[in-house]
Amino acid sequence: MKESIVRLRALEKQLYAYRYALNAIDFDAETVAPEGGADGRAEACEVLSRASFDLLVNEDTAALLRQAAADAEDEQQAAEVRELQRQYDEIAKIPAAEYAAFTKLVQQSIPVWTKAKRTNDFALFAPYLEKIVEARRAQAKYFAPDRDPYEVWLDRYERGLTIAQCDEFFATLRATIVPLLAAIRDHGAAIRTDFLDQDWPLDAQKLVSQKIMELWGLEPEHCLLAESEHPFTTEFWRGDVRITTHYMPRDMFSNLYSVAHEGGHALYERHIAPELDYTAITGGATMGLHESQSRLFENYVGRSRAFVHCLYPTLRELFPTQLADVTEEEIWRAVNRAEPGLIRTEADELTYALHIMVRYELEKAMIQGTLAVRDLPAAWNAKYKEYLGLDVPDDGHGCLQDIHWAMGDMGYFPSYALGSAYGAQAIADLSKTMDLDAQWAEGNLQPLKDALCDRLWQYGNLKEPAWLVKSLCGGDFDPHYFTDYLKAKYTALYQL
Amino acid sequence: MKESIVRLRALEKQLYAYRYALNAIDFDAETVAPEGGADGRAEACEVLSRASFDLLVNEDTAALLRQAAADAEDEQQAAEVRELQRQYDEIAKIPAAEYAAFTKLVQQSIPVWTKAKRTNDFALFAPYLEKIVEARRAQAKYFAPDRDPYEVWLDRYERGLTIAQCDEFFATLRATIVPLLAAIRDHGAAIRTDFLDQDWPLDAQKLVSQKIMELWGLEPEHCLLAESEHPFTTEFWRGDVRITTHYMPRDMFSNLYSVAHEGGHALYERHIAPELDYTAITGGATMGLHESQSRLFENYVGRSRAFVHCLYPTLRELFPTQLADVTEEEIWRAVNRAEPGLIRTEADELTYALHIMVRYELEKAMIQGTLAVRDLPAAWNAKYKEYLGLDVPDDGHGCLQDIHWAMGDMGYFPSYALGSAYGAQAIADLSKTMDLDAQWAEGNLQPLKDALCDRLWQYGNLKEPAWLVKSLCGGDFDPHYFTDYLKAKYTALYQL
Numbered sequence: 001m002k003e004s005i006v007r008l009r010a011l012e013k014q015l016y017a018y019r020y021a022l023n024a025i026d027f028d029a030e031t032v033a034p035e036g037g038a039d040g041r042a043e044a045c046e047v048l049s050r051a052s053f054d055l056l057v058n059e060d061t062a063a064l065l066r067q068a069a070a071d072a073e074d075e076q077q078a079a080e081v082r083e084l085q086r087q088y089d090e091i092a093k094i095p096a097a098e099y100a101a102f103t104k105l106v107q108q109s110i111p112v113w114t115k116a117k118r119t120n121d122f123a124l125f126a127p128y129l130e131k132i133v134e135a136r137r138a139q140a141k142y143f144a145p146d147r148d149p150y151e152v153w154l155d156r157y158e159r160g161l162t163i164a165q166c167d168e169f170f171a172t173l174r175a176t177i178v179p180l181l182a183a184i185r186d187h188g189a190a191i192r193t194d195f196l197d198q199d200w201p202l203d204a205q206k207l208v209s210q211k212i213m214e215l216w217g218l219e220p221e222h223c224l225l226a227e228s229e230h231p232f233t234t235e236f237w238r239g240d241v242r243i244t245t246h247y248m249p250r251d252m253f254s255n256l257y258s259v260a261h262e263g264g265h266a267l268y269e270r271h272i273a274p275e276l277d278y279t280a281i282t283g284g285a286t287m288g289l290h291e292s293q294s295r296l297f298e299n300y301v302g303r304s305r306a307f308v309h310c311l312y313p314t315l316r317e318l319f320p321t322q323l324a325d326v327t328e329e330e331i332w333r334a335v336n337r338a339e340p341g342l343i344r345t346e347a348d349e350l351t352y353a354l355h356i357m358v359r360y361e362l363e364k365a366m367i368q369g370t371l372a373v374r375d376l377p378a379a380w381n382a383k384y385k386e387y388l389g390l391d392v393p394d395d396g397h398g399c400l401q402d403i404h405w406a407m408g409d410m411g412y413f414p415s416y417a418l419g420s421a422y423g424a425q426a427i428a429d430l431s432k433t434m435d436l437d438a439q440w441a442e443g444n445l446q447p448l449k450d451a452l453c454d455r456l457w458q459y460g461n462l463k464e465p466a467w468l469v470k471s472l473c474g475g476d477f478d479p480h481y482f483t484d485y486l487k488a489k490y491t492a493l494y495q496l
Numbered sequence: 497m498k499e500s501i502v503r504l505r506a507l508e509k510q511l512y513a514y515r516y517a518l519n520a521i522d523f524d525a526e527t528v529a530p531e532g533g534a535d536g537r538a539e540a541c542e543v544l545s546r547a548s549f550d551l552l553v554n555e556d557t558a559a560l561l562r563q564a565a566a567d568a569e570d571e572q573q574a575a576e577v578r579e580l581q582r583q584y585d586e587i588a589k590i591p592a593a594e595y596a597a598f599t600k601l602v603q604q605s606i607p608v609w610t611k612a613k614r615t616n617d618f619a620l621f622a623p624y625l626e627k628i629v630e631a632r633r634a635q636a637k638y639f640a641p642d643r644d645p646y647e648v649w650l651d652r653y654e655r656g657l658t659i660a661q662c663d664e665f666f667a668t669l670r671a672t673i674v675p676l677l678a679a680i681r682d683h684g685a686a687i688r689t690d691f692l693d694q695d696w697p698l699d700a701q702k703l704v705s706q707k708i709m710e711l712w713g714l715e716p717e718h719c720l721l722a723e724s725e726h727p728f729t730t731e732f733w734r735g736d737v738r739i740t741t742h743y744m745p746r747d748m749f750s751n752l753y754s755v756a757h758e759g760g761h762a763l764y765e766r767h768i769a770p771e772l773d774y775t776a777i778t779g780g781a782t783m784g785l786h787e788s789q790s791r792l793f794e795n796y797v798g799r800s801r802a803f804v805h806c807l808y809p810t811l812r813e814l815f816p817t818q819l820a821d822v823t824e825e826e827i828w829r830a831v832n833r834a835e836p837g838l839i840r841t842e843a844d845e846l847t848y849a850l851h852i853m854v855r856y857e858l859e860k861a862m863i864q865g866t867l868a869v870r871d872l873p874a875a876w877n878a879k880y881k882e883y884l885g886l887d888v889p890d891d892g893h894g895c896l897q898d899i900h901w902a903m904g905d906m907g908y909f910p911s912y913a914l915g916s917a918y919g920a921q922a923i924a925d926l927s928k929t930m931d932l933d934a935q936w937a938e939g940n941l942q943p944l945k946d947a948l949c950d951r952l953w954q955y956g957n958l959k960e961p962a963w964l965v966k967s968l969c970g971g972d973f974d975p976h977y978f979t980d981y982l983k984a985k986y987t988a989l990y991q992l
Contacts, residue, residue, distance in 0.1 A: 017543030020536065021517040028520055032528075037736030040516065043774060044733075047513030051547065184720035219533035237540075240533025278539060 001070035007064055008080060009279065011055065016237070016278045018052035027242050030228040056084070057091050063283045076275065083280045090156070093142045102135050106408045113406035117385075122377050129405055130373045133366045136410050140367075150367040153411025158288045158418060160466040163364070166414050169479045171356045173417065176483035177354055178387060182489050184275040184338055185389075188494030191337045195326045197372065199251035204318040208252065209245060209259045211314050215265040215443050216297065218243075223266050230345075231258040233265035233294075238277055241266045252265070253335055257298050264297030265290055267449065271457035281461035285468050287412065289456065291419025292426070292472065296452075296481070299349050299420070300427045306437040308332040335492055341390040342397045350490055351388065356417040358383040363410045422472055426455070426480035429474030439492050498567035503560055504576060507551065512733070512774045514548035519730050521739055523969050527722040552580070553587050572771065575958045579776045586652070589638045596767035598631050602904045603945065609902035616890040618873050625901060626869045629862045632906050636863075637699050646863040654784045654914060656721040656962040659860070663977045666853045669913065672979035673850055674883060677985050680834055681885075684990030691822045696748035704748065705741060705755045707810050712759040712793065714739075719762050727754040729761035729790075734773055737762045748815070749831050755795050757954025760793030761786055763945065767953035777957035781964050783908065785952065787921070788968065792948075795845050795916070796923045797941065802933040804828040815914025826874045832989055836884040838893045845916075846986055847884065854879045855898070859906045866983040918968055922951070925970030 001013035022045060029041060055061070065085050072078040091099060109128040116125035140149035143156070154161045218241075228244040235241045237334055248254045268284050276282040284290040301307050312328040323331075338350035347355050362379055365371035371379055380399035381392040392398040404412055428452050430436060439447055456472045469477050490496070518541060551557070556903055558972055561581050568574040587595060605624040636645035639652070650657045676951035705721055714737075724740040731737045739758035744750045764780050768807060772778040780786040797803050808824040819827075834846035843851050858875055861867035876895035877888040888894040926932060926947050935943055952968045965973050986992070 013539065014543050014547075017540040017547075020540035021521065021544060025517065028524060032720055032722065033732075034717050034720050034736055036715070037732060039772070040735050043509065044513040044516035047510050048517060051513075066968075101555055186771030219532070221530050223532050224528055226528065236533060237536030239536050240530055275535070287796075461697050 001077075002068075002073065004064060004071045005065040005073075005077050008068045008077075008084070011061065011064070012080060012084070012279045014055055015052060015280065016282075018048055020236055021048055022052075023236055027226075027234050030230075030232065031226040031244060045384070053091070056088060059166070061088065076279075076281070076462060080279050083461050087280070089143075090283075094139050095142075098135070098139070102139070102408065104337075105131055105135065106406075109406045109408075110403070113199050113400065113403065117396050120396045120400070122395045122400060122491070124308040124375050125400065125406070126376075129267065129376070130195075132405065132408050133167040133373060133410070136408065137367055137369070143235050148368065150364045150411060153367070154414065157409075157412045158465065160288050160464070161288075161414070161418075169414075169418070169421070170353075170360060172420075172479045172483055173353045174357060176425035176486060178349060180350065180486065180496075181338065181340060181389075183496050184490065184494045188496060191333045191494075192326075192330050193334055193337065194332075195322065196253065196334060197250055198322055199249060200319065200322060202249065204245050205247050205252055205255050207318055208256050208315070211258065211311070212259045212263060212302075215310075215445060216267060217265055217445065217449065218262075218266055218270070222270060225259065231262050233262045233269070235283065237265075238269060238272055238274065238282060241269045252322075257302055257335070260302035261294045261298035264294035267292040267297065268457050271449075271453045272460040273458045273462075276460045276462065282461055285459070285463075286415065286463050286465045288418040288422065289465065289468055289472070291416055292422035292451070293419075293456070295420045296423035296427065300423055301440055301448070303332075303336050303349065304437065304440055305332050306441040308335070309441050310443045333493060336489070338490060338494075340390055342384065342390055342392060343401060350486055353417045353420065354387045356413050358387060359404075359413040360417075363405070363413065367410055420484035421479045422477065424467060424485040425473040425475075425478060426452070428481045428485070497573075498564075498569065500560060500563040500567045501573050501576075503526035504564045504573075504580070507557065507560070508576060508580070508775045510551055511548060512778075513774065514544055514551070516732055517544055518548075518549065519732055523722075523730050525731075526724040526726075526728065527740060549587070552584060557584065558588070572594070572775075572777070572958060575777050576775050576781050580959050583776070585639075591638075594631070598635070598904065599633065601627055602902075605902045605904075606899070609896065609899065613892050613896040616892045616896070618891045621896065621902070622869050622872075625872070628901065628904050629869060629906070632904065633863055633865070644864065646860045646907060649863070650910065653905075653908045654782050654911050657784075657910070657914075662856065665910075665914070665917070666856060668848075668852060668975045668979055669849045669917075670883070672982060673846060676846065676982065676992075677834065677836060677885075679992050680841060680986065680990045681953055684992060687833045687989075688822075688826050689833065691826075692749065692820065692830060693746055694818055695745060696815065696818060698743050698745065701743050701748055701751050703814055704752050704811070707807070708752065708755045708759060708798075711806075711925060711941060712756075712763060713941065713945065714759055714762055714766070718766060721755065725967075727758050729758045729765070731762075731765040731779060734765060734768055734770065734778060737765045748818075753798055753831070756798035757790045757794035760790035763793065763948075764953050767945075767949045768956040769954045769958075772956045772958065779956055781955070781957050781959075782911065782961045784914040784918065785961065785964055787912055787970070788918035789915075789948065790915045791954070792919035792923065794943040796919055796934055797944070799828075799832050799845065800933065800936055801828050802937040804831070805937050806939045829989060832985070834986060834990075836886055838880065838886055838888060839897060846982055849913045849916065850883045852909050855900075855909040856913075858895075859901070859909065863906055917975045917978035918965060918973065920981045921969040921971075921974060922948070924977045924981070 013028050025041060025045060033041070045061065065081060065088060066079045068077070069085070070128075071426050072081050086307070090248065094102075103366055105128070109132060112128050113125050114158075116122060136153060137149045140147070140152035143152050148163060151163045154163065154166060213220075213223065213225060222239055222241065224242045226242060226244045227246060229246060231243070231245050233241065233243045243259070245255050245258045265284070265359065268290060308331055309328055312331065315331070316323050336349065338348045342345055344352070344355040358380065361373060361383065365379070366373060366376070376399050377395050384392050384398070385392050430448070432453070434447055436448060439445070452472075456468055459468060463471070515671045521537060521541060529537070561577060564573070564577045565581070568577050578771060590598075601624070602664060605628060605925045608624050609621050614619060632649060636643070636648035639648050644659060647659045650659065650662060709716075709719070709721060718735055718737060722738060722740045722743060725742060726921075727739070727741050729737065729739045739755070739762050740755045741751050741758065761780070764786060767778075768778055780789075804827055805824055809828065811827070813973050814818050832845065834844045837843055840848070840851040854876065858867060859880065860871065861875070862869060862872070872895050873891050880886050880888050880894070923932065926944070929942055930947070935941070951970070952964055955964060961966070
């Protein structure tokens with residue numbers, strides 16, 4: 001191994017250690033940390049983030065990356081250089097003063113957004129959002145001065161994605177989902193939901209979590225399940241992946257599908273090739289690819305008729321009185337029902353993409369300058385009326401509901417919907433040669449996991465995202481697999 | 497504030513951040529981390545420890561400390577310089593190659609000790625212990641070439657402590673404790689213990705923990721109670737202190753007194769002056785002073801007749817069947833009973849100091865070169881026979897039981913016994929003007945806490961340990977307060 005690569009690996013391991021520390025501190029904060037500990041945690045995290053930043057962004061690293069790019073002798077070494085260079089450029093292309101000002105703006109913006117959401121006061125947040133939109137528009141010019149600034153951000157989050165692809169993607173979704181929703185509303189068969197809202201003892205709910213972890217094959221030696229306000233997944237490293245859930249005393253399925261979802265993220269992280277440990281290219285690739293795996297395990301597996309059949313005896317055993325007169329078929333219908341709602345994070349599989357589409361169209365318009373921030377609430381409410389048929393009562397349940405824009409993330413939302421579509425195509429492709437339903441009905445997920453590991457998981461960031469998407473999908477990405485899936489599923493479910 | 501002090505404070509905050517990260521990672525490892533995560537954690541901790549080390553030990557810091565020593569304008573600034581200089585010297589006085597070799601030796605030594613303890617194979621561990629003893633003897637010369645090498649280490653752990661003081665201290669203890677134990681054995685009144693070993697439901701035990709936390713005044717916003725194999729306390733910072741306990745299904749009092757003990761450590765950390773946050777002089781002072789507070793709350797408060805009276809109604813309510821025929825007096829007697837045993841960590845208040853005395857005499861002899869490592873087991877067993885009247889069946893229950901020597905800690909053990917003695921003197925002195933028993937019987941610990949905060953807690957490391965010991969004790973340290981306490985307590989308890 002060339003000397004520059006040895007030095008690069010040492011730098012990668014240092015950066016790994018800071019990621020580990022910050023992830024560990026964040027996991028602690030979200031799960032068990034006492035409330036009064038925030039100040040000292042913020043002080044520590046600022047120092048550690050800064051130290052990690054300084055390790056990456058400096059003249060020595062720039063020179064090392066140039067040398068290592070010339071010295072790389074195999075695919076992995078080249079990928080490590082490419083990934084570190086990408087992270088370097090992400091920061092270094094923006095003038096230092098502007099980068100620092102933006103970091104500060106985001107830090108100030110988040111508590112203002114929190115208060116604005118709580119008090120339904122968009123005017124409070126608007127000046128911050130204006131500055132964020134301006135900053136993101138200006139920053140995009142440093143990456144690609146001649147490109148549409150929103151596309152620059154799309155490309156940074158979901159590398160290779162264009163506005164044209166996104167427009168076509170959402171148009172395809174819209175053309176399927178909106179009529180499907182109307183058909184369900186107008187002549188869908190009734191779905192029994194009376195049994196959903198009752199007392200579901202927490203001890204039994206915890207055994208449901210265990211059962212899902214077992215079926216997914218997440219070994220307790222390497223994957224911890226904890227509790228937090230909002231479920232999430234974080235990897236300390238490949239050998240130590242944490243997922244969280246939130247138990248609702250009156251909603252058993254919330255936890256079940258949270259564990260299924262986060263478990264999908266965890267499976268991806270757990271199966272990255274060990275050769276990538278401690279390098280810059282370990283970890284899942286894009287957010288869209290990550291979400292494809294979580295949604296695949298939550299929806300395509302977890303909400304399938306076959307898997308509900310597999311889980312039904314366990315649920316009956318754990319909740320004998322609650323499910324005394326509830327059939328397998330009724331559970332399957334209930335956990336798949338589609339109902340337009342105001343809140344993205346509570347949306348079902350069918351309406352979820354519409355929530356994303358609203359955000360995509362609005363953030364694109366703001367960055368492109370065709371929508372003024374002050375007009376956001378009206379535009380938001382109009383789109384919820386148009387796509388979901390709902391009146392938005394206040395901005396807390398409307399354009400203030402998500403933290404993403406307050407954090408400076410614009411161009412990030414489409415990944416959520418893309419993930420579902422990638423997953424649908426992967427399942428469709430795998431189904432050509434595998435009887436997945438028969439396997440899932442028996443609780444046998446190994447063949448599916450082997451295939452996903454083969455197509456996606458093992459690679460981490462060794463390959464470019466576009467290559468990974470094609471590998472996962474078994475061909476060029478085509479959103480019709482997702483819309484075909486939705487049509488078939490909801491037509492059967494609602495007997496349309 | 498002079499420029500050098502500003503720079504020193506920035507360095508202190510950086511060092512704080514690494515302490516925070518390493519403490520958070522360690523707390524996670526001891527409480528919830530999945531077993532399979534150890535490799536990646538070790539990699540991360542090595543980088544972070546090294547980064548923290550490099551921040552402190554370099555020519556720039558040496559120059560900064562010289563300048564800051566000249567520039568310090570008040571007591572706090574001078575103390576920060578003094579403390580950082582002490583930490584710097586701790587490392588920098590030892591040649592870098594020797595320091596690195598010793599760090600490696602300890603890393604290798606710990607797993608060997610673990611195996612040796614498990615297999616009762618002292619010969620396996622002996623070569624490592626020999627090297628550790630040699631290294632510590634050699635290192636002591638760098639700190640004080642003309643001083644007894646063991647005293648150098650005593651002084652580093654419990655600053656200001658001499659062999660003469662230690663010899664006198666243990667001689668005093670021995671002169672009291674050995675005859676007391678003999679008297680108990682020969683004509684002590686019987687103590688009822690039949691109710692100790694029964695089923696104590698964990699839910700009720702957890703409410704006992706909560707009750708102790710409430711009585712100690714450890715607010716959940718700033719102090720988390722978690723579970724671990726061995727109870728410990730760690731501070732992330734003053735506003736976030738963690739303690740752990742271990743629940744035993746057949747021993748209710750183990751958890752009760754663990755929480756009481758760790759809670760004493762936590763109270764100390766929680767009451768350090770906020771002005772010291774993020775500096776090098778926050779945190780408890782010496783280990784002896786820290787142990788004085790944990791033992792004070794565990795033994796002097798927690799095992800007092802008055803406090804058992806206070807707690808009795810709660811215990812009766814939580815364990816109505818288990819304690820149906822057990823009186824307050826019987827509980828007090830049972831939790832204070834003295835029985836010679838082989839294991840230090842399970843020792844009672846009376847015999848504990850004898851365990852420490854054995855270790856003190858043996859580690860002193862090894863460092864001074866009057867005891868060869870190969871003769872350690874025989875010497876250990878002889879002293880257990882002499883002081884405690886026990887035959888040691890194997891080295892796992894003998895000289896291999898503690899990890900300290902394997903970690904390179906020699907001169908550390910006396911702090912444990914000193915802590916008990918400091919606490920006894922503090923209580924004796926406070927009792928001159930306060931009716932502590934009456935307060936504790938009502939569960940009112942505030943006057944005691946105010947007095948301890950006034951005498952010790954607030955200062956962190958602002959003052960030198962010798963000053964703090966005197967302040968805590970209300971005068972020059974005198975071990976007779978501890979022996980008088982033991983005599984009075986055990987004479988009453990066993991009706992001698």
